[in-house]
Amino acid sequence: MEKIQDLGNEISLIDLMDLGLSERTGAYVIQAEELTIVETSASPSIPYLLNGLKALPIQLEDIKHIIVTHVHLDHAGGAGLLLQKCPNAKVYVHPRGRRHLADPSKLILGAKAVYGEQFDQLFDPIVPIPEDKLIEMEDGSSINIGGRTLTFIDTPGHAKHHFSIHDSGSKGVFTGDTIGVLYPQLVRKGVHISLPSTSPNQFSPDDMLASAKKIESLNPERIYFGHYGMSANPAKVFEQLRYWLPIFTEVSEKVWKDHGGTASEEVHKKIKTAIMEKILAYLEEQGVKLEHDVLEIIQLDLNVCTMGMMDRLSKQI
Template sequence: MQGVTELGNDIYLIDLMDMGIQERTGAYVIKADELTIVETSASPSIPHLLAGLKELGLDPADVKHLIVTHVHLDHAGGAGLFLEHCPEATVYVHPRGKRHLADPSKLIMGARAVYGEKFDQLFDPILPIPDVRLVEMEEDRTLKIGDRILTFMDTPGHAKHHFSIHDSGSNGVFTGDTIGVLYPQLAREGVELSLPSTSPNQFSPEDMLASATKIESLNPERIYFGHYGMSASPVQVFAQLRYWLPIFIEESERVWKANHGVESAEIAEQIKSALFAKVQAYLETRGVKLDNEVYEIIQLDLNVGSMGMIDRMEKLAKQ
């Protein structure tokens, strides 16, 4: 089925065509007795989510549970719009994120400041979610759906309002952005690459590594990334994070120190270029040529990631 991938264990992945890009952001469908969706992306992705459910022969009116790993707009921005099609659904959110779904004004203001004129195209509309339909999921809370149990874990690092969810039915973990971004375009060529997601403004490398250790302690067999898809090689995923995160930090600090007094935007561009060079060199040794389409997505990720690195260093400089 176009845009829908069966992952086993009654889990399906719908390509939400975030930013008009294939295999950028996905929603996971758990076909249990109580239909469950993990992630929605932004509102322009909702038609793709609805089309994917239709391909699966599912009615959005039957959705009982909607889970967002965190409230960044590329994961939860479309939740309010999607709920218009799901009259029976409850939304599960991190305690730190609940107020932003009930009143998204600060999310909107922040995104407009970053994306400017592109905001409407990328995110509009962002609808508030009635408080009665929101449930906070704290550490170790569980949700039973059919014969499987979803266990929620507080996993900061990418954001403070981020949880990850262990699924007993697949022994897999839905990790959102906590332990990085996966590039399935490369996996099909036998190269598994996942890079840290270091977007502003709550990125913390220490928390990210601690969250990875927490997830790793469960001995999962699968990792379900928000961007994009499933890895059946968790050992490789954790190794990638521990390899790349120090490189991100070292390169960013090197560029930062060498450009004292330079505008932040210019430093961020230099950090992006430095990180891209490292990733390109890594992939080149594995036979990935520079004309590979994956580099366009990597550039997008490093663009946002470099902003997070600048934000972190500016905060450290003020301490």
């Protein structure tokens, strides 16, 4: 049975089982007058999304808007495949991301460089989206979906092709990866921890903090994370980003400098291990021990985050 959460305010969250992991990546369904989906994950997740929509129940021809916060494949890779099932929908994308959804060849090359032989299993197929089905949303632009307005906000930091979406109906913001990743497994244990998402190749800590400030200025009551779920404590989310982001950058810069400013597997391992030690110490202070399911997800996240930090440091040479 599909995992679906009713988050209130006519918003449901469908677990897309990204990478075969529960509570890793989700799609938000806004059951307003004009049915809207925010995030699709990669193509292997589309069967979970379709089953979740069927269970709600939602007819695919009634879906009008498919929104992707940015074009990384774990958020938008399945958009083309989903669109084939939704004849009346349009896909909303950041202006910098539109060309990559119309022609995903560069996205595919970039993902293959990171994931290698795992690419097909994780992402295939990536279906191009027809130009007439793509709508660019500029900073501050909005759409009315029936009694509520979705406003698009340019929020770089994780990626330059990233926007967040303010929903007037829930007074919440769909933030993709801009202000971090939430771990609901730990929230249920009483520890609200969200970590920055610093994946390659456009990570900018300064832009990330500026985007967080921009989102915070909207006084949201809820944050809807791409990974994973909703937080009704936005103040804690912003506090966590400002706590962890300097740790991520300072640790990576120190290891990088100590090893002569060169990229290597050893440097990657040392950065990842040093940050993981900080996280484990933080959780120990909270009286929480990591269980295997969330440990696996955090390790996956840190693997990609470390790549992004090393990529940033290599460009500063």
